[in-house]
Amino acid sequence: MLRFLPVLNVACLLIAVPAAAQTAGQTPASASAQPASGSTSASQPPPAPETPTRSLFDTTWHQFQFGGRFTSVDGDPARFQRYQDIRDGALFSDARYALEDPGGAWLLKTTADKVGWRDQHYSAEYERPGRFVISGLWDEIPQFYSVDTATPYTPAPAPLGLDDTTQRQIQNGQGTLSSYVPIASQFDLMERRDIGTVRVRATPTPQLDVTAGFRTQRHSGELPWGASFGFSNDVEVALPYDSRANDVTVGAEWNNSKNMFRVAYDGSWFDNLDPTLVWDSPLRLDDSTSAPGRGRSALWPSNSAQTVSAAGYTRFPRKTQLTGFVSFGFWNNDQPLQPFTINAALPQIALPRATTEGQANVVSSNLNLTSRPLPDWRFGARFRNYTYANHMPATSITQYVAYDSSVSTTPTGGPDLYAHDRTTFDADATWTRINPLALTVGYTHNANGYDARIFQSSGEDVLRVSADAVGSSWATFRVQYEVGSRNGSGLDQQALIAIGEHPEMRHYDLADRTRNRFSGQVDFVPSDLWMFSVSGGILHDDYSDTFFGLQESTARTFSLAADYHLPNGLGAGATYNFERYAGLQQSHEGDSSAAQFNDPLRNWTADSTETVHYFSIYVSPPRIGPNTEVRFVYDFSHAEGNYLQTIPAGSPITAPNQLPNVFNKLQQVHLDVRHRLTNRLAATLSYLYEPFNVYDFAFDPSVVNGIVQPSSLVLGYVYRPYTAHSAIVGLRYFF
Amino acid sequence: MRQMLWLAAIGFLTVAITAGAAGPGTTTAIAAAKAAPPPAAAQAAQPAPPSGYAGSDTCVICHSDKGDSLKGTPHARANNPRTPAAGHGCESCHGPGQAHVDDDAKGHILKLAQASPAEASQTCLACHNRGDHAGWEGSGHERRNLSCTTCHSVHSPKSTEKQLVKATQTELCATCHRTQVAKTERAVAHMPVREGKMSCTSCHNPHGSISNVKALKVGSSVAESCTSCHTEMRGPMLFEHAPVRENCATCHDPHGSSNDRMLAVRMPMLCQRCHIASKHPATLYDKDQITTNKSNRMFGRSCVNCHSNVHGSNHPSGQFYMR
Secondary structure (H helix, E strand, O other): OOOHHHHHHHHHHHHHHHHHHOOOOOOOOOOOOOOOOOOOOOOOOOOOOOOOOOOOOOOOOEEEEEEEEEEEEEEOHHHHHOOOOOOOEEEEEEEEEEEEOOOOOOEEEEEEEOOOOOOOEEEEEEEEOOOEEEEEEEEEEEEEEEOOOEEOOOOOOOOEOOOHHHHHHHHOOOOOHHHHHHHOEEOOEEEEEEEEEEEEEEEEEOOEEEEEEEEEEEEEEEEEEEOOOOOOOEEEEEEEEEEEEEEEEEEEEEEOOOEEEEEEEEEEEEEEOOOEEEEEOOOOOOOOOOOOOEEEEEOOOOEEEEEEEEEEEEEEOOOEEEEEEEEEEEEEEOOEOOOOOOOOOOOOOOOOOOEOOEEEEEEEEEEEEEEEEEOOEEEEEEEEEEEEEEOOOOOOOOEEEEOOOEEEEOOOOOOOOOEEEEEEEEEEEEEOOOOOEEEEEEEEEEEEEEEOOOOOEEEEEEEEEEEEEOOOOOEEEEEEEEEEEEEEEOOOHHHHHHOOOOOOEOOOOOOOEEEEEEEEEEEEOOOOOEEEEEEEEEEEEEOOOOOEEEEEEEEEEEEEEEEEEOOOOOEEEEEEEEEEEEEEEEEEOOOOOHHHHOOHHHEEEEEEEEEEEEEEEEEEOOOEOOOEEEEEEEEEEEEEEEEEEEOOOOOOOOOOOOOOOEEEEEEEEEEEEEEEOOOOEEEEEEEEEEEEEEEOOOOOOOOOOOOEEOOEEOOOOOOOOEEEEEEEEEEEEEO | OHHHHHHHHHHHHHHHHHHHHHOOOHHHHHHHHHHOOOOHHHHHOOOOOOOOOOOHHHHHHHOHHHHHHHOOOHHHOOOOOOOHHHOOOHHHHHOOOHHHHHOOOOOOOOOOOOOOHHHHHHHHHOOOOOHHHOOOOOOHHHHOOOOHHHHEOOOOOOOOOOOEOOOOHHHHHOOOOHHHHHHOOOOOEEOOOOOOOOOHHHHEOOOOOOOOOOOEOOOOOHHHHHOOOOHHHOOOOOEOOHHHHHOHHHOEOOOEEOOHHHEOOOOOHHHHOOOOOOOHHHOOOOOHHHHOOOOOOOOOOHHHHOOOOOOOEOOOOOOOOOO
């Protein structure tokens, strides 16, 4: 009933308003349709808002659709719905309404989609051209994880509790985790994000824009969350989550034909209304010096970021422009620090201070110069710097409590104060003498500095060449090749050793790397009927100086596309996309003893590959008779992952039993039929057939076959296939 | 309740503005006035176009379809002093047209379809030189010799908003960025693009970004762009996880992935690319750890079963992101 009320509300409004609009005058045409024939006076009947030449699939600014949705899902309904709400029921959607003053003094646009459903969306914009624009939207995004989930924990709000009797029984050895199965309740694991925005842009003078915006996000629901008490007591709970993020933007921009100057302030506040998670241990009720009865974890801290920025450009002779930007950001997290542990049986370690005192200053600056001093030449240069400076005070934490279970010594004596800065210089030159070809050569140098990383700095040089041929009516051509080399300096192997890492480990986001990348695309338009396109790309990253870690990463892509259009309205096309990704990494299995730590026979490699095939075909036949239009789309996506683990000959490591391939295959068949009943009314049928098949060993029901696993109490979240049929039958009204 | 208030507000706004528009008969009067042809004296009073300009009325004698296609579009809103309609009309973009009228060969006019990309773009940038368009010069698309007319059409757009040459933004971007668009179709983990909740321009400004890389429209880094929505990860945290602080794309594929949480590579392999401390991070987890031992380091959320605060922890015992 609750869902019907807004549906009826909006339906009544949008039916009543056109009646008033008929005396209000001119309304804007849709972009692809014949324009409205102008304003009307009260003494003449309004023109038919729809002419037979307009396609029923064209969206107009005077329409809405009312109908019913019917959905059948065999399998996992949560994965089918994921970010949408496709349950059965009345559906009011695709509502578009615009109204414009005949003299052009103002313009109003409104939209409403999926009214009353979990994924509903509304927007409105009012404009006085040349004076101001005010716009707003409200959008709801559900995320549906699973219907297979069950938990013996009491639902939110935290603390998440278990039955005390069961806890004590297990603690006393009179039960096992299986004791929770009969008392676990099924629930739908879901979360949602609601977003509301209001923006205003005022133009007090033709050269000056003043802007202001406000956005609020509410993110709430339950998330799957690891809440572990150690290897032998792994717990997954439905984390209750409720947060708000509010952003304010104000700015002003002045420009004339040669110059622009802009200033802005951005304020952002994130408020986590559930910053702490407390949950019962499934294995015991009472705290002890080796295990707790409860756990307590800090969740994402409330934080804020304030940024002021200025930007501008100025134009010089010879088609030269210099653009600049600078911003200063102040990030803050001063949330109270939790005690080291909730376990009352353990010694309470004194906190280093009462609050986080997390602070960071972020400074960013860009300069961009472009110039076309000669008819056949274009030059560009860019300088960019980004500095993240960590101003959190040095924090001494020499001991910590692992899993609320035992006191341990921290390997680093406290948090590392990560910070980094990046400086980029880039330049390129383009020659266009051989029209329509544009040949470009470019060079980029990246210089990065790090605090508390294994390298103090790194430098990367990239050379690129590209050729782009546009402007021809029958072919376009784009290719680019780049080669780059990154080298780190100031390697601190002691930092690796201090935390127990192998000194030959390299982190791939910093490690020495050689990159080769090629991409190209050619489009042929041999006639007005046909269009062909072929594209491809190769990426190869070689981390040749890395012994442990990612050693090589490759990507290959290839696509073909064809489109065919006849003047009688027939349209058809097909696209095939191929992707292959591979990554080779080396690791080492052994303890810290000298015998094992340096034994090369304990090294092992993992070669991960993924192959993806994507195919799409669409057909838009000519109009069937004067009043019926059909569209058909078929999409197919198949991705398969393979993991090959190898050990050297003679290794003391047990030979691996290779992991099974994982795959997911999605097909979608969309059939849309629209039939014009009158100039204002069309019957619509939209049908979706969607079979999905999946196998992932980590989430397969054969593995996660219940909420109780060896040493684990989980939610039972799995990947399951489904076959879904969903149809929307309705009437589309044009006014 | 909140939804009802929003709906009521939208409905009220619509009705109120409609009532205001139709109330005292102002627009009706304007409409009636416009319906009738202007008197001859009023027509004669139209100022003559400046020297070299033919006037839009002359242009549409031959190019009536082009003139009609502008009606109702932003370019035709004469109330906005920055639009062509408030200036020289057709000749605001195509240049003075008298010579073109007088020329039997019909040259002497800027034909944007035949202009160089830079020339075509400069035409548009004469007006579209602020806001989201201010970063065009030096942008990735400009450097690859695209022009405004590569993506937009003034006279024959296919979309209902932004005058695109394709019906939807996704279809347009997929013309060149097929791989990225294909990733948004990944079944397991993707941004809600195909559900219509996001689009390419939710994150990117195709006209270029003055402040950020990758044409990201918000912030000054990849991480700032991501945390503009995923604000809970912004921190700063007591215990930071370095790759999180520097670049979300180190671990995630922002367009879509076949791995849970849009990870570029599944766990534990992803984590094992940087962590091989003694024993368990670097243990070779094979099929037996799934079928026989059911290791909680392999099934479900793998490493994050325990290291749940992997994006950083604000807990004093959060050294290893387990609290």
